[in-house]
Amino acid sequence: MIDVKTLCLGVLSRGDASGYEIRKEFEEGPLSHFSDAGFGSIYPALKRLLDEGQIVMLPHNGDGRPDKKLYRITPAGRHALYQALIKTPSADKLRSDLMFILSFGHLLPPRHLDRIIGDRISDYRQMIATLEVEGSTAHRTPGERFVEGMGLAIYRAVAGYLEEHRHELVAAALMESQVA
Amino acid sequence: MIDVKTLCLGVLSRGDASGYEIRKEFEEGPLSHFSDAGFGSIYPALKRLLDEGQIVMLPHNGDGRPDKKLYRITPAGRHALYQALIKTPSADKLRSDLMFILSFGHLLPPRHLDRIIGDRISDYRQMIATLEVEGSTAHRTPGERFVEGMGLAIYRAVAGYLEEHRHELVAAALMESQVA
């Protein structure tokens, strides 16, 4: 798995940024659908990257404000990023609490099953709507468009599957609850 | 996110198992598509579950063999599992090194892009074929069938998207490499 240092280098390869701004990339930007990193891993990562000379800190303009630290990638950093990018990528992994829960559907009240599936469908429909708007307005590189399109494709597949098979699962749970 | 203790309780709720067998569930079973846990987290988790009285160790039949330890869930364990299952599930998250890499496609040789995408398509097609066979033979609860079907739906969506958009991305990278 790609580590947080590499994730940070990736963001910085697009332009200078602070730790806070890097975080936002993983929360909102195109990368957000397939990567993740919190402050607890970003700040230590930046510290290590500094030590290794892969980034430098820009002298802050003394604007006052709570000391924003801007970082810039160095040639050494670009080289390290490239080395990480050409390594064979490890397998994709989807972690889903919902799927774990549903695989034990027989232990739960049918009404509850129906509700959590319905809620999740709404979440996905919302994300899809947001992506459809952003995708047509925001400026993106071909790579970013590709990745965003993949996110959209997956969200649509999941939402569609949940909608189509929701009733099967709830019906099976209902039958079982009547036997018991 | 659901922790490894709960994942273990889930597996044990279906029947007694050893740490090794629990691991196999996450590697091969229907849960494998959406959960994950290695020995380094399973063994400590089992130890804690023992301390908390949520599982017990069965007296091993002294068969010789490298000391297989069978665990069984207790009523307290089933209760803890239930409590975990009815909590609102956190959002699904797909971690994909490939997508991170592709979003920096402009930094890589077009040939390389084409190759890693092609490789990944083969991986997915292989997984889909395996799932299609298993799905029609193995015995599954409704919940397990539902989850396995979701895995299949996602894999098909990803493989399809990669196949359909592969050339766009590679073509864009080619154009850029000619400009430079």
Place this chain on the structure above:
DNA sequence: AAGTGATGCATCGGATTGATATATAACATT
């Protein structure tokens, strides 16, 4: 008889997660 691979337990360092703490600025609310 040697090798390979599956079964099986266990540990350990390093990395990550998730929660928490602090502080300023901008904006809206009462």
Place this chain on the structure above:
DNA sequence: AATGTTATATATCAATCCGATGCATCACTT
């Protein structure tokens, strides 16, 4: 004017998790 809320911004910390490694036995092949 005072209060509350949200966004900006850095940082730490315990609990947990990941990945690699080590050890030993059994089954099967070559």
